[in-house]
Amino acid sequence: MEWLPRVGLFELHDLDRTPAVLRTLHTESITTIYRLTDAAREYSRPLALALRSGADHRIVDLCAGSGGPVPLIQRRLHAEGVHTQVTLTDLVPNVPAFERVAAANRRRLPSCCSVSHMPGPVDATDCRVEGTRTIYGAFHHFPPPLATRMLQNAVDTRQPIVVVDTKRSLVYVLFFPFFLTLAVLLAAPFQRNPLPRYLLRLALTYLVPVLPFMMFFDSVVSFLRMYGRAELRRMVNGLDRTESFTWTIGVEPGFTGAQYLVGVPK
Template sequence: MRRMFFFEIHDQSWFPVNLRNLVTDGLQSFWRLSNSYKPIVPRLRDALANAGTKVVLDLCSGGGGPWFQLVRDFEKENCKISVCLTDMYPNQQAFEKAASGSSLIDFDSRPVSAIEVPPDIPGFRTIFSSFHHFSPDDAQSILSSAVESGKGIAIFETARRNLKIMSIVCCLPFLILLLTPWIRPFRWSRLVLTYIIPIVPFVLWFDGLMSCLRSYSHQELSEMVGNLTDKSYYWQVGTQDDGFLPVTFLIGYPTTKAMLSSV
């Protein structure tokens, strides 16, 4: 199945901010419940150590992504890190909630593009479940930007172009119907737009399927790395498949022993 050039509704600039926040809140509740990215903690911990930093700059954070739980998982691994959440369309309330729940999480309230990261925000760059949003040219620019800035970068995706993952995605709207009463802060609009006018479940279903169809394969990620002119980076492309969902990853950081590894 080839990658398709569809769009996702909540990515669009015309999509109302309040609706976008409800959608990213729903995704955030799923990440907290499933903790799908927990298996990548040792791999990311090692990448941070090899890059010589414990500071993470999370791009395309949405409602905070998986970081609320991941910082705790890092602590269990005896690795204390700090994380700065950013997004092109920052969900201010979600960021404040994440930061209030952990002293290890902070955020930048400015709109931050993953392609043009402000030079005053330091850290090893991470992108969770969002790299597929970008066209091949923009995705290549994100990698080039990290390399040109001398920063490590790690990309993790659970979306895949296969029927098994797409079938699981189709269950997400039903899960959100169960989770919505416990999502905080409480909003009447969340209940109305979930149960009475089910816009939030529909967007999660539609965008989830589009995410799978737009996701990048190992080969496509390896080709992007191969197109980079700076060969002083170590790159890893592979799958972490010992969790709730398999996680496709691309990890790179500067090193004197540059190579590409597939796992």
């Protein structure tokens, strides 16, 4: 689908009028799907590439949602002998989820691999936190002007950046929404939430299937909104002082179809 234009539709959990609790339940479901699919196996490779190229081992995860895949990636990299310190950030930070992720990683990893978070909002297009920026599964949410501004901010502050999303493919548009919706239906009883939110999750999954519908609708739109490799290349070429960075664009083979853009200062 690289030859098709990107479709700039909206996703339900992006809307301001979507209740915050629904957005939280949705992003928690996405985090669970990352675990179920072992996305960290493929998602860790672009970050490992950046680290081998000299990127900072301090990781600043942008648009982290309810924790995202970066803590899982950190564990995989640690098993390979690569140690990182992760800071989770978001424009609307889910602090309780971030604290749960940090506690879980403290139990699993030594102090050389820490997880912390920024309690206040962090704008991905105007980030001042030092470290290698990562944005997993969220770059497509930004229209071209904002996506370009995010990359330009990394160049202006000379901070490495790793962008990973799913490649734009007809296969993913046609089949992945059904798989992701099924995952929401199967995983709901096993999600770890405080009791009131756990019961609400069950009600919004099985009694009134709002969460499965959100996952299906948003995943269809997501795959249509993904940037193609040619679009990423044009975006990078249009940045001021782009020649001061080494840019790498590619796709990791595997189930998740992980497409990446890695930028490291020269």
